[in-house]
Amino acid sequence: xxTSYTLLKGKWSTVMSEKxxxxxxxxxxDLRIHDNPALRQASVQAEQLICVFCLDSGWEKPQAYGVxxxxxxxxxxxxxxxxELHTHLQAKGQSLLVLDGKPIEQLAELIITQRVDAxxxxxxxxxxxxxxxxxxxESFPQLAFHEYSTHTLFEQTQALSAExxxxxxxxxxRKRMSDQEAEDPIAPIKMLPPPVAxxxxxxxxxxxxxxxxxRLRGGESRGLRQARHYFSTSAxxxxxxTRNHLDDVLAxxxxxxxxxxxxxxxxxxxxxxxxxxxxxxxxxSTRWIYSELLWREYFQWYAxxxxxxxxxxxxxxxxxxxxxxxxxxxxxxxxxxxxxxxVNACMNQLNKTGYMSNRGRQIVASALVNELELDWRCGAAxxxxxxxxxxxxxxxxxxxxxAGVGAxxxxxxxxxxxxxxxxxDPEGEFIQRWGKxxxxxxxxxxxxxxxxxx
Ligand SMILES: Cc1cc2nc3c(=O)[nH]c(=O)nc-3n(C[C@H](O)[C@H](O)[C@H](O)COP(=O)(O)OP(=O)(O)OC[C@H]3O[C@@H](n4cnc5c(N)ncnc54)[C@H](O)[C@@H]3O)c2cc1C
Numbered sequence: 430x431x432t433s434y435t436l437l438k439g440k441w442s443t444v445m446s447e448k449x450x451x452x453x454x455x456x457x458x459d460l461r462i463h464d465n466p467a468l469r470q471a472s473v474q475a476e477q478l479i480c481v482f483c484l485d486s487g488w489e490k491p492q493a494y495g496v497x498x499x500x501x502x503x504x505x506x507x508x509x510x511x512x513e514l515h516t517h518l519q520a521k522g523q524s525l526l527v528l529d530g531k532p533i534e535q536l537a538e539l540i541i542t543q544r545v546d547a548x549x550x551x552x553x554x555x556x557x558x559x560x561x562x563x564x565x566x567e568s569f570p571q572l573a574f575h576e577y578s579t580h581t582l583f584e585q586t587q588a589l590s591a592e593x594x595x596x597x598x599x600x601x602x603r604k605r606m607s608d609q610e611a612e613d614p615i616a617p618i619k620m621l622p623p624p625v626a627x628x629x630x631x632x633x634x635x636x637x638x639x640x641x642x643x644r645l646r647g648g649e650s651r652g653l654r655q656a657r658h659y660f661s662t663s664a665x666x667x668x669x670x671t672r673n674h675l676d677d678v679l680a681x682x683x684x685x686x687x688x689x690x691x692x693x694x695x696x697x698x699x700x701x702x703x704x705x706x707x708x709x710x711x712x713x714s715t716r717w718i719y720s721e722l723l724w725r726e727y728f729q730w731y732a733x734x735x736x737x738x739x740x741x742x743x744x745x746x747x748x749x750x751x752x753x754x755x756x757x758x759x760x761x762x763x764x765x766x767x768x769x770x771x772v773n774a775c776m777n778q779l780n781k782t783g784y785m786s787n788r789g790r791q792i793v794a795s796a797l798v799n800e801l802e803l804d805w806r807c808g809a810a811x812x813x814x815x816x817x818x819x820x821x822x823x824x825x826x827x828x829x830x831x832a833g834v835g836a837x838x839x840x841x842x843x844x845x846x847x848x849x850x851x852x853x854d855p856e857g858e859f860i861q862r863w864g865k866x867x868x869x870x871x872x873x874x875x876x877x878x879x880x881x882x883x
Contacts, residue, residue, distance in 0.1 A: 502783025509647030652687025684816035732822035744834025773866025805832035
């Protein structure tokens with residue numbers, strides 16, 4: 430029978446649907462087999478399927494502020510994820526084609542040369558990713574295009590109000606969503622349609638250099654393992670007290686890297702949390718974890734609603750901050766060579782591992798905006814390069830929040846760095862572990878016209 434899964438009254442149901450002789454499944458922020466409704470839909474509608482991931486050549490080029498979009502840690506994490514995805518696809522009779530170049534050009538060529546009838550993908554809230562989707566549809570009006578939400582707890586119709594608008598503050602959003610049930614994960618996919626020509630399009634170019642200091646490794650099974658491990662401990666019961674720790678592996682879930690590239694489904698995670706609460710009882714800590722998932726959710730829809738404003742200096746408001754771009758100060762911040770040991774230690778942790786705790790991110794972001802008086806966007810761009818859990822919505826919206834140009838009704842965050850160090854690293858262990866860096870006494874070592882200061 431010709432069947433497919435669709436969202437009916439909030440649940441996935443089986444309905445009749447059209448078959449396509451050849452389709453593309455375009456992986457992006459959904460690098461998994463488990464709970465992937467978009468892939469499931471492609472698997473029931475396509476007779477032959479080409480599974481594709483596009484390595485965007487633009488990620489390698491230096492962007493504004495002299496940073497790349499895809500730094501070394503993030504690239505490794507992504508490649509490890511792709512490698513595992515390829516293995517998982519092979520177990521389902523498929524394989525992964527990794528295209529290298531400009532996504533639209535690469536996909537267009539594939540559509541033409543392989544005579545494709547339909548393209549499936551997961552919805553992506555990133556404005557450029559949406560633009561790519563739109564361009565592809567405009568270039569191939571005769572093709573069928575199907576998109577499904579797999580990166581969020583809720584469907585767009587649940588998360589956004591009737592006018593497709595979003596509450597101005599997170600607390601209003603949380604209040605509205607508190608009685609809504611997140612979508613359940615779907616059943617595992619047993620088999621995928623065969624590939625078009627496996628030997629000719631298998632093209633997985635992964636790095637051959639060994640992984641060095643990276644402690645969190647990419648891949649769907651590692652993400653699921655980390656989630657199972659976290660919920661097999663009593664750590665969730667203490668989350669509220671521990672979540673601000675700078676360096677303790679069980680202080681928070683540490684699941685953001687897998688959630689960010691979609692190798693872990695957020696709906697699967699919510700179900701695991703729910704199960705933990707059923708077995709051990711819900712408390713303030715476990716509810717707080719869910720609240721963090723709602724923050725993530727809020728920022729996803731925030732990115733969707735605000736589009737290009739996510740990257741604008743004045744954010745979603747009209748007035749730009751009184752900060753600017755000082756290359757020397759920015760360099761010092763990136764290198765962990767500021768007058769504040771706590772900032773330097775956090776930046777060293779980021780530079781060495783690609784990860785930093787939420788508290789650490791707030792501290793270094795506040796220092797960049799308030800102490801160094803830098804354009805918040807250069808900090809966001811550096812995080813984009815470095816973070817293994819980089820997510821367009823979570824990153825840029827959190828930076829806007831700290832800079833006071835985003836969803837914060839209180840207008841930005843300014844942390845007292847000494848107080849933060851005393852509160853979150855009272856014995857100085859974190860600073861000792863990651864190094865206080867080259868602590869400089871002055872913010873500037875060169876003046877505005879690049880003369881070294883006395
Ligand atoms: C300046 C700045 C930039 C950030 N950039 C990113 C980013 O690029 N990607 C990213 O995933 N998170 C980002 N965050 C949010 C947060 O710091 C990380 O999600 C968190 O530290 C990840 O660790 P965890 O998985 O242990 O989180 P937990 O504390 O265990 O939280 C569980 C999950 O909830 C979500 N979450 C928690 N806090 C937030 C938040 N403030 N905003 C959005 N989602 C949240 C994450 O998916 C996280 O994995 C940023 C925060 C700041 C202040």
